[in-house]
Amino acid sequence: MRGLLARRMKFHFIGAFLVSLGSATLYKFAVAEPRKQAYEDFYKNYNPMKDFEAMKAAGVLESAPPK
Amino acid sequence: MANHSQLGFQDASSPIMEELMRFHDHAMMVALAICSLVLYLLTLTLTGKLSSNTVNAQVIEIIWTILPAAVLIMLALPSLRILYMMDEVNEPNLTLKAIGHQWYWTYEYTDFKDLTFDSYMTPTTDLPLGHFRLLETDHRVIVPTRSTVRVIVTADDVLHSWAIPSLGVKTDAIPGRLNQTSFSASRPGVFYGQCSEICGANHSFMPIVVESVPLANFESWSSTLPS
Numbered sequence: 001m002r003g004l005l006a007r008r009m010k011f012h013f014i015g016a017f018l019v020s021l022g023s024a025t026l027y028k029f030a031v032a033e034p035r036k037q038a039y040e041d042f043y044k045n046y047n048p049m050k051d052f053e054a055m056k057a058a059g060v061l062e063s064a065p066p067k
Numbered sequence: 068m069a070n071h072s073q074l075g076f077q078d079a080s081s082p083i084m085e086e087l088m089r090f091h092d093h094a095m096m097v098a099l100a101i102c103s104l105v106l107y108l109l110t111l112t113l114t115g116k117l118s119s120n121t122v123n124a125q126v127i128e129i130i131w132t133i134l135p136a137a138v139l140i141m142l143a144l145p146s147l148r149i150l151y152m153m154d155e156v157n158e159p160n161l162t163l164k165a166i167g168h169q170w171y172w173t174y175e176y177t178d179f180k181d182l183t184f185d186s187y188m189t190p191t192t193d194l195p196l197g198h199f200r201l202l203e204t205d206h207r208v209i210v211p212t213r214s215t216v217r218v219i220v221t222a223d224d225v226l227h228s229w230a231i232p233s234l235g236v237k238t239d240a241i242p243g244r245l246n247q248t249s250f251s252a253s254r255p256g257v258f259y260g261q262c263s264e265i266c267g268a269n270h271s272f273m274p275i276v277v278e279s280v281p282l283a284n285f286e287s288w289s290s291t292l293p294s
Binding site for chain 2: 008009019020021035036048049052055061062063064
């Protein structure tokens with residue numbers, strides 16, 4: 001039992017640090033990076049005129065009613 | 068607009084909102100790291116696995132002063148970067164005035180013609196099929212896509228606030244004061260917002276609708292309106 005508290009505290013402080021780093025890394029690769037990638041993928045081949053024509057045909061625009 | 072039970076941000080429709088979303092993810096990571104650290108240590112403490120008989124705590128005191136300071140710097144730097152980015156003078160092509168009243172907005176396009184119109188919420192009883200309850204207006208704010216638009220916001224009576232979440236815009240409308248903001252819609256579409264400062268009985272019923280269209284369509288729309 002000699003040095004048990006010191007050993008245990010060292011173990012758990014390292015453990016706590018790893019848990020917090022791990023949860024931040026998990027959030028980064030599960031949420032943040034996919035979100036960035038989703039925006040990149042959306043705008044990579046985005047055609048604003050085609051999107052606009054689709055909205056116009058659907059009749060959702062006040063300034064550009066469908067013919 | 069937001070879906071029912073939506074917790075996160077609406078999809079970003081302007082570069083500033085994309086930056087804000089990225090910063091929010093960054094801040095959330097930091098908050099999650101700190102909360103999980105505290106929860107872990109708290110669980111250990113409450114289950115009796117962690118205790119201390121330390122009387123000389125010099126090293127740990129230094130560590131838990133330096134580390135939080137570093138975390139705060141990690142948060143402050145990107146935050147200030149975006150704050151200054153939002154205030155950049157970016158030569159707007161169009162200036163628009165938004166004036167808050169109880170309980171509607173007036174918009175003025177005075178760059179080339181004297182175009183002024185009021186924008187009232189469409190009552191639910193008059194709402195066409197497929198339109199959004201409490202969000203639609205009789206006249207929308209039409210802006211050109213991918214052009215920087217300056218908005219001067221003020222109010223006529225009490226405090227209001229001109230806000231559109233997906234464009235990353237929220238500016239208080241204060242009587243006797245002109246507040247300036249700017250945005251650039253990244254894509255064509257219709258973007259909804261609501262008054263964001265309590266202003267009386269119908270505060271929840273004076274929405275804002277911005278419609279972003281290609282420049283040619285914006286010009287043909289503005290030429291059809293009477294001065």
